[in-house]
Amino acid sequence: MKYSYGIKQTLFHGLVLSLLLCIPLWGAEDSEGAPSFWRVEGANNTVWLFGTVHFLTEKHYPLADKVEKAFRSSPSLVVEINIALVDEEQLQATMMAHIGMLPGGRNLEALLGEERYARARELAAEREHALDQMKMLPPWMVAFVLTAFELERLGYSAEHGVDAYFLNRAKAEDKRIVELETLEFQMSLFAELDEEMQAAYLMQTLEELASMEEQIEMLIGAWEEGSLDDLEETLLKYFEEYPGLYKSIVTERNHDWNQKLIEILEESDQDHFVAVGALHMVGEKGLNQLLRRAGYTVQQQ
Secondary structure: OOOOHHHHHHHHHHHHHHHHHHOOOOOOOOOOOOOOOOOOOOOOOEEEEEEEEEOOOHHOOOOHHHHHHHHHHOOOOEOOOOHHHHHHHHHHHHHHOOOOOOHHHHOOHHHHHHHHHHHHHHHHHHOOOHHHHHHOOHHHHHHHHHHHHHHHHOOOOHOOOHHHHHHHHHHHHHOEEEEOOHHHHHHHHHHHHHHHHHHHHHHHHHHHHHHHHHHHHHHHHHHHHHHOOHHHHHHHHOOOOHHHHHHHHHHHHHHHHHHHHHHHHOOOOOOEEEEEEEEHHHHOHHHHHHHOOOOOOOEEE
């Protein structure tokens, strides 16, 4: 039986939708036409690293044979978080604790200012979204909800995302599932951003909604084909405007995950298949590069 993917998946995957907003879905390596897929040799095991996309369509399956084979041979699946274990009650409680409403009785209009809010309403209305209905939510959550709705309008869904695909397979095949983080931690990442950064992120999201289909097709095409250089350049350029965001959602998490993967490489005698957002495989601070600098043999497949 497959997990049920509904509103909780839309909200949860909003936390990682930065993968799909003008950010490459690919890791930086020197092999042409190779996927975001690496083999890491441990003391007594192999760890496979696969950079995933959280929203896809059914047509993107099956995945490459070498990815499927590595997954089948691994007794354990490592994911950012197993959203299937989060029930609606837990999600609502966590959202209230980490999201809630804007403080001080303010709303989105007060935070953005009259001129910027008018522009935001106009852009949202162009895509048939009623911004006034979300004006009590913090800007980062509004940005994510709008993005999730747009992706689903284009036919992309969390149900067909790579994470959901492997979680369903892992349950069916009785594999061990290892979580790198908690739902509470992921929600806190964006909730702790300062308000002006959140506001800028929302405005950029709104400005880019109309061109999302073209951007997504280009990025996912690159994810499938292995067009690496241009995508890494896009990533670095994007985060030039948000260094604090890059540090909190990429660099710091990668270092935390790297330590957990090193424990697996050193202490486990079972192979592990790691499926995390492809954003975490990009550049010199990607997981693949961190493990290589830690002395492990890391080979792109």
